[in-house]
Amino acid sequence: MNMVYADKIKVMVVDDHPLMRVGVASIVNARSDMTVVAQAGSGEEAVTLFLKHKPDVTLMDLRLPGISGVDAIRSIRETQPRARFVVLTTYEGDADIHRALEAGAQGYVIKGMPYQTLVEALQRVHKGGRFLPPPIARALASRMPDSELSAREQEVLSLLASGKSNKDIASNLHITEATVKCHVSAILLRLNVSDRTEAVVTALQRGLVHLE
Amino acid sequence: MNMVYADKIKVMVVDDHPLMRVGVASIVNARSDMTVVAQAGSGEEAVTLFLKHKPDVTLMDLRLPGISGVDAIRSIRETQPRARFVVLTTYEGDADIHRALEAGAQGYVIKGMPYQTLVEALQRVHKGGRFLPPPIARALASRMPDSELSAREQEVLSLLASGKSNKDIASNLHITEATVKCHVSAILLRLNVSDRTEAVVTALQRGLVHLE
DNA sequence: TCTACTATCCAACTTTTGGGGGATTCGCGG
DNA sequence: CCGCGAATCCCCCAAAAGTTGGATAGTAGA
Numbered sequence: 001m002n003m004v005y006a007d008k009i010k011v012m013v014v015d016d017h018p019l020m021r022v023g024v025a026s027i028v029n030a031r032s033d034m035t036v037v038a039q040a041g042s043g044e045e046a047v048t049l050f051l052k053h054k055p056d057v058t059l060m061d062l063r064l065p066g067i068s069g070v071d072a073i074r075s076i077r078e079t080q081p082r083a084r085f086v087v088l089t090t091y092e093g094d095a096d097i098h099r100a101l102e103a104g105a106q107g108y109v110i111k112g113m114p115y116q117t118l119v120e121a122l123q124r125v126h127k128g129g130r131f132l133p134p135p136i137a138r139a140l141a142s143r144m145p146d147s148e149l150s151a152r153e154q155e156v157l158s159l160l161a162s163g164k165s166n167k168d169i170a171s172n173l174h175i176t177e178a179t180v181k182c183h184v185s186a187i188l189l190r191l192n193v194s195d196r197t198e199a200v201v202t203a204l205q206r207g208l209v210h211l212e
Numbered sequence: 213m214n215m216v217y218a219d220k221i222k223v224m225v226v227d228d229h230p231l232m233r234v235g236v237a238s239i240v241n242a243r244s245d246m247t248v249v250a251q252a253g254s255g256e257e258a259v260t261l262f263l264k265h266k267p268d269v270t271l272m273d274l275r276l277p278g279i280s281g282v283d284a285i286r287s288i289r290e291t292q293p294r295a296r297f298v299v300l301t302t303y304e305g306d307a308d309i310h311r312a313l314e315a316g317a318q319g320y321v322i323k324g325m326p327y328q329t330l331v332e333a334l335q336r337v338h339k340g341g342r343f344l345p346p347p348i349a350r351a352l353a354s355r356m357p358d359s360e361l362s363a364r365e366q367e368v369l370s371l372l373a374s375g376k377s378n379k380d381i382a383s384n385l386h387i388t389e390a391t392v393k394c395h396v397s398a399i400l401l402r403l404n405v406s407d408r409t410e411a412v413v414t415a416l417q418r419g420l421v422h423l424e
Numbered sequence: 425t426c427t428a429c430t431a432t433c434c435a436a437c438t439t440t441t442g443g444g445g446g447a448t449t450c451g452c453g454g
Numbered sequence: 455c456c457g458c459g460a461a462t463c464c465c466c467c468a469a470a471a472g473t474t475g476g477a478t479a480g481t482a483g484a
Contacts, residue, residue, distance in 0.1 A: 017324045023235025112229045150460065163410030166441070179462055185442060195470080196441080197409045198375030204416070204423055211417055362431060378471070389470095390434045397472060398431095407440085408471075 009034035009126045012055035014046040014072070015088070016064050020111070024059060024088070027115050034122060041065075043072035050076050050083065057126050059118075060105070062089040062096055063210075070096075073103040086121045086131065093207025094139045101140075107131035149190055149208070156183040161200045161209040221246035221338045224267035226258040226284070227300070228276050232323070236271060236300070239327050246334060253277075255284035262288050262295065269338050271330075272317070274301040274308055275422075282308075282315045289316040298333045298343065305419025306351045313352075319343035361402055361420075368395040373412045373421040 011034055013024050018041070025036045038053040040046040043064045050058065058076075062069035069087065076083050086107035087100045097108055107121040107130060121131040132140070149157060159169045166184065170177045184196060193199045203209045223246055225236050230253070237248045250265040252258040255276045262270065270288075274281035281299065288295050298319035299312045309320055319333040319342060333343040344352070361369060371381045378396065382389045396408060405411050415421045 017232075018327050019235040019239065019323060019330070020229075020232055021235070022238055022327070023231040023233070026234055026238045027231065111231060115230050115234070118231070152461065160409070161413065163405065163407070163413040165407060175461085176463060178464060181442065182462080188442080193375065194442090195375075195377065197372070197412055200409055200412060201373065201375040201423070211413070364432070387432085388434060390436095391432075393472065394433070397474095400472080406472090 007033075009057060009122060010037045010053070010055045011035065011122060012038040012040065012046070012049060012053060012058045014040040014043070014058060014064070014069065015061040016041050017061075020061075024118070027118065028122070031119065034119075043067035043069060043075075046072045047075055050080065057084045057086060057122050059088045059122070060085050062087060062092075062100065070099050070103045073100065073105055077104040084125050086118075086125050088118065092210075093205055094142070095207040097136060097140050108136050109133065110136070149187065153183055153187055153190070154208075156180065157187055157199070157203055158209050160184065160187070160196055161203055161211075163200075219245075221269060221334060222249045222265070222267045223247065223334060224250040224252065224258070224261060224265060224270045226252045226255070226270060226276070226281065227273040228253050229273075232273075236330070239330065240334070243331065246331075255279035255281060255287075258284045259287055262292065269296045269298060269334050271300045271334070272297050274299060274304075274312065282311050285312065285315045285317055296337050298330075298337050300330065304422075305417055306355050307419040309348060309352050310355065320348050321345065322348070361399065365395055365399050365402070366420075368392065369399055369411070369415055370421050372396065372399070372408055373415055373423075375412075 011028050013021050013028075013036055015021050015024070021039050021041070025039065028034050028036050037055055038049040040049050041064075043066055046058070046060070058073075060069045060073060064072070067075070069089070073085050083104075085100075085105040086109060087097075087105045088109050088111060089096070090112070091110050100108060107125045109118050109121050109131070110133070113133065117133060124131040155173065156169060159172055164172065166177050166180045169180045173180070184199075187199055188194065188196075191199050191202050193202055200209075204211065223240050225233050225240075225248055227233050227236070233251050233253070237251065240246050240248050249267055250261040252261050253276075255278050258270070258272070270285075272281045272285060276284070279287070281301070285297050295316075297312075297317040298321060299309075299317045300321050300323060301308070302324070303322050312320060319337045321330050321333050321343070322345070325345065329345060336343040367385060368381060371384055376384070378389050378392045381392045385392070396411075399411055400406065400408075403411050403414050405414055412421075416423065
């Protein structure tokens, strides 16, 4: 019987850490105006469970095994454009924030903020609004407007971030070392750094690439 | 009245994420053989609360604001050598594991393992044993036995990992660029990599250094 | 004590990187 | 159609990074 949920916000929790899911669920269920209707530990599971439970708001972590949280949001919104999402993740740079909002998230909360923030985000997003805490909005605003890398440059950056030399990158992409240098120079310019190592460090800090 | 705790394992939870603390606490408190007697959000708070509540086992995250979890363990064990610790953290390389055990932790559990693992770790460590899940023991075993960097090399590595050039590092440490190159070469040898960028990436993967 | 070892330091040499031109192709939108 | 940006390549050169060999000093052990 679904009557018991009639006046409550139906929430789905997506996070690969069982302990974090339990924590979030106990916060949500402790309130009289919301309830957890599903929990998922991966992006794939989230897509499946969304269709089954139709939550009002989905709390989504970004770093997940398999497809990323951003991809899961995009995938769900393709068929369910009215789905609403609050991203709940550890801070890993402004790039993730931008990508998540672009994919269709309406809220963004950092793990470690007081949990009243999370509750407020769920309420606001459920009512059709957006929710970006001041530190997040600030990080987003401080983005260079022209900081977009081309597809090729992103490929080069990710190889750079795995520690490869220009020669390795060249053979990996089947292009010449000269071309690699060209792309690397463009990346250094965009990221406003002076060498490849600094480029990797700031790319990791801003979340443009990840380890492993 | 402490009588209610007479037959229960007294647990302290240390983690800077309130949601994670709530999750862990609800798991522990749901069991009849253990109970949470204190929660801390920083290493400093952990030291204070330990003296006040004398938990049987402390669940300790490693990445904390202020002093690290390892430092907190070391600090507490200086005056309370019988204190027992289970590290509960995200996997960030074998270096952290080694440092934590050296500081006096008896157990090591990764966030994201099924929470039955956490319960078992608490029980085993409380009974005076140790607890290292197979994946952790394996990561520890695969460490190079000779992978220790000298103090100076660690300084250089951390500057390397912030993206500084040899010249910057030299002026930072008040030595010649030639000497810096020498240290860098030694680091490359130890980490078994071929250039500084790769060194930074693998150092980050293994948890020898951290971003920021 | 005297040797062996290690950490630290330095300089000369070789290789890799990054910068500055410039050229070609391809596709996309005005 | 034409301009424009993205991607590809080339040459040359200067600067940075990495290699090798060697000096010094302190320390632990035979």
